[in-house]
Amino acid sequence: xxxxxxxxxxxxxxxxxxxxxxxxxxxxxxxxxxxxxxxxxxxxxxxxxxxxxxxxxxxxxxxxxxxxxxxxxxxxxxxxxxxxxxxxxxxxxxxxxxxxxxxxxxxxxxxxxxxxxxxxxxxxxxxxxxxxxxxxxxxxxxxxxxxxxxxxxxxxxxxxxxxxxxxxxxxxxxxxxxxxxxxxxxxxxxxxxxxxxxxxxxxxxxxxxxxxxxxxxxxxxxx
Amino acid sequence: xxxxxxxxxxxxxxxxxxxxxxxxxxxxxxxxxxxxxxxxxxxxxxxxxxxxxxxxxxxxxxxxxxxxxxxxxxxxxxxxxxxxxxxxxxxxxxxxxxxxxxxxxxxxxxxxxxxxxxxxxxxxxxxxxxxxxxxxxxxxxxxxxxxxxxxxxxxxxxxxxxxxxxxxxxxxxxxxxxxxxxxxxxxxxxxxxxxxxxxxxxxxxxxxxxxxxxxxxxxxxxx
DNA sequence: ACCTGAACACCGTTCAAGT
DNA sequence: ACCTGAACACCGTTCAAGT
Numbered sequence: 001x002x003x004x005x006x007x008x009x010x011x012x013x014x015x016x017x018x019x020x021x022x023x024x025x026x027x028x029x030x031x032x033x034x035x036x037x038x039x040x041x042x043x044x045x046x047x048x049x050x051x052x053x054x055x056x057x058x059x060x061x062x063x064x065x066x067x068x069x070x071x072x073x074x075x076x077x078x079x080x081x082x083x084x085x086x087x088x089x090x091x092x093x094x095x096x097x098x099x100x101x102x103x104x105x106x107x108x109x110x111x112x113x114x115x116x117x118x119x120x121x122x123x124x125x126x127x128x129x130x131x132x133x134x135x136x137x138x139x140x141x142x143x144x145x146x147x148x149x150x151x152x153x154x155x156x157x158x159x160x161x162x163x164x165x166x167x168x169x170x171x172x173x174x175x176x177x178x179x180x181x182x183x184x185x186x187x188x189x190x191x192x193x194x195x196x197x198x199x200x201x202x203x204x205x206x207x208x209x210x211x212x213x214x215x216x217x218x219x220x221x222x223x
Numbered sequence: 224x225x226x227x228x229x230x231x232x233x234x235x236x237x238x239x240x241x242x243x244x245x246x247x248x249x250x251x252x253x254x255x256x257x258x259x260x261x262x263x264x265x266x267x268x269x270x271x272x273x274x275x276x277x278x279x280x281x282x283x284x285x286x287x288x289x290x291x292x293x294x295x296x297x298x299x300x301x302x303x304x305x306x307x308x309x310x311x312x313x314x315x316x317x318x319x320x321x322x323x324x325x326x327x328x329x330x331x332x333x334x335x336x337x338x339x340x341x342x343x344x345x346x347x348x349x350x351x352x353x354x355x356x357x358x359x360x361x362x363x364x365x366x367x368x369x370x371x372x373x374x375x376x377x378x379x380x381x382x383x384x385x386x387x388x389x390x391x392x393x394x395x396x397x398x399x400x401x402x403x404x405x406x407x408x409x410x411x412x413x414x415x416x417x418x419x420x421x422x423x424x425x426x427x428x429x430x431x432x433x434x435x436x437x438x439x440x441x442x443x444x445x446x
Numbered sequence: 447a448c449c450t451g452a453a454c455a456c457c458g459t460t461c462a463a464g465t
Numbered sequence: 466a467c468c469t470g471a472a473c474a475c476c477g478t479t480c481a482a483g484t
Contacts, residue, residue, distance in 0.1 A: 020468085043458060053469055055460075064458070111338065115386040119397045124409055127419075131411035145418040150431055154373075157380035163338045174342045186347055188354035195368040196350075199444075207444060208373055215438030221422075221430060243449085266477060276450055278479075287477070 020050065022060040026070045033071055038108035041071065065116040072113050073120025075102060082129045088136040093209050095129055096155050100205060103159030110159035126152075139217055147216035154212060158205060171197075243273065245283040249293045256294055261331040264294065288339040295336050296343030298325060305352045311359040316432050318352055319378050323428060326382030333382035349375075362440055370439035377435055381428060394420075 018024060028049050032041050043064060047054040061067045079102050083094045103110040117123075127148055134144035175197055183190035199207075241247060251272050255264050266287060270277040284290045302325050306317045326333040340346075350371055357367035398420055406413035422430075 042456090044456080053471090054458080055470080056468055058459075059467060111334070114337070114380060114383050115334065117397060119400045124400070124404060124412065128409045128412055131415065135411060141415055142418060145415050146422070146427060146430060147434075148419070149427075150377075150434065153380050153384070154377070157337060157376050157383075160337050160380075161376070174340060177342045177347070181347060186351045188358060189347065189351055192354065192364055192368050195365060196371070199369065204369060204372075207369060207442060211370070211373065211438030211442040212435070213438070214441050215434035215436070218437050218441075219430060219434040265475090267475080276452090277477080278451080279449055281478075282448060 020052065020056060020060065022070075025050065025057060025060055026067070026074055029067060029071050030074050033075075033106065033109070038068065038071075038106060038112070041068070043067075065112065068109065068112040069116040069118045070120065072109050073118040073122050075106065075109070076118065076120070076122035076126060078102065079122075079126070082133070088133050089210075089213060092130065092133040092137075092151075092213060093206065095126075095133070096151055096209055097205065099126065099152075100155040100159055103156060104162060107159050107161075107163040110156050111163055113156050114153075114160055134216070137217070140220070142221040143216055143219065146221060147212075150216060151209070151212055154208060155205075158201075158208070162201070243275065243279060243283065245293075248273065248280060248283055249290070249297055252290060252294050253297050256298075256329065256332070261291065261294075261329060261335070264291070266290075288335065291332065291335040292339040292341045293343065295332050296341040296345050298329065298332070299341065299343070299345035299349060301325065302345075302349070305356070311356050312433075312436060315353065315356045315360075315374075315436060316429065318349075318356070319374055319432055320428065322349065322375075323378040323382055326379060327385060330382050330384075330386040333379050334386055336379050337376075337383055357439070360440070363443070365444040366439055366442065369444060370435075373439060374432070374435055377431060378428075381424075381431070385424070 025046065029041050029046055032045060032049060043054040043057055046067075047057055061070070076099075079098050083091050085091075086094070103113070130148045130151060131144055134147060135141075139147065178189060178196055179193065181189045189196065248269065252264050252269055255268060255272060266277040266280055269290075270280055284293070299322075302321050306314050308314075309317070326336070353371045353374060354367055357370060358364070362370065401412060401419055402416065404412045412419070
């Protein structure tokens with residue numbers, strides 16, 4: 001019976017294994033996301049990072065989709081408060097642009113947000129902010145309720161489209177397909193030419209948001 | 224040297240292995256999609272179906288994303304032609320509703336369409352149809368070009384949201400979160416209550432499409 | 447050129463068994 | 466209740482070797 005053997009390796013190499021908690025798991029997931037992207041935020045990789053087996057995580061997180069949703073709500077906390085200056089339209093556009101910009105840095109997260117919507121505190125704050133701005137603009141509540149969904153969906157989908165999977169080659173392929181179209185079978189596409197794909201992402205987003213807001217304002221909910 | 228041995232098993236069990244072609248591969252992928260869903264349309268499963276190894280498919284298809292895009296273009300062929308009756312607005316809404324309805328049956332395909340846009344013949348036809356209807360409505364070409372993108376993105380994202388991954392439980396969770404919100408911290412959410420989540424999918428889609436069209440009509444592209 | 451077997455480097459999730 | 470090792474049932478993609 002050897003008493004007090006050398007401190008075991010595990011004790012030396014890392015600072016005492018912390019107890020598992022949901023917050024700890026989500027924080028570790030955010031760290032991996034920042035360092036290596038969402039495709040590395042897997043149950044196995046995360047377990048490795050937390051010095052445990054993947055099965056242990058299922059005590060705190062139902063599945064991978066729920067984990068990703070929690071990560072998104074966490075990042076939503078970095079978006080910042082509603083701007084104080086400008087018309088309600090300008091402020092609305094700015095809030096949504098900030099939200100989109102955050103997702104642009106993690107397009108794969110945007111992809112998963114489309115199916116597993118976050119329902120955390122930061123997401124609720126964002127919804128409240130958007131509703132307040134639409135209310136300030138005199139948009140009727142029923143339209144505002146559906147409009148918030150439309151605005152957030154557009155922002156999320158736009159970011160998702162810029163996912164790494166959408167490689168530059170694919171874009172070139174679409175570009176050349178559109179350019180080589182016959183004006184007998186597809187006269188309008190031929191006439192528009194590059195206009196279909198023109199514009200910087202910022203300009204297109206800004207235009208789309210203004211179009212959405214204009215449509216939301218003017219379209220009554222009839223039911 | 225045995226001449227003409229018994230027909231080998233492989234000859235007996237299936238009708239002569241057909242040569243691999245891109246069309247054959249895509250057709251087999253569509254069959255698997257219909258029977259078992261997109262999550263089973265994998266390189267390995269598809270190879271098994273075609274009685275070969277997964278490596279063989281890479282001669283005809285760059286990767287899984289490209290395969291899924293080809294499958295989507297194939298399904299787009301089932302959407303049917305533009306309706307002949309009604310105002311341009313009504314016809315536009317009907318074309319987009321038909322497109323969305325098709326994707327509703329394969330929401331996971333909608334998910335992948337958001338990142339890997341198809342560029343096949345059926346997709347081009349759809350774009351041409353939408354541009355023609357917007358032109359008929361007198362929408363300026365620059366707005367129409369960007370507007371088509373907005374309309375298709377909305378339809379695709381809406382279908383993607385109804386992905387199987389978005390379980391009923393998650394919806395209930397969001398519903399109860401929204402209902403239990405404090406009216407001190409989130410007065411507008413509290414005031415709206417169930418209005419945020421109200422409405423049948425068809426009613427919401429119809430409203431959204433009308434709002435989008437109204438916005439596209441009225442919002443000039445300034446550059 | 448086309449096709450293939452085998453390998454590399456991973457996944458999510460479950461379950462029986464331990465503490 | 467919480468945690469775990471091990472297993473089950475898969476993935477995409479590459480590459481050297483064959484035809």
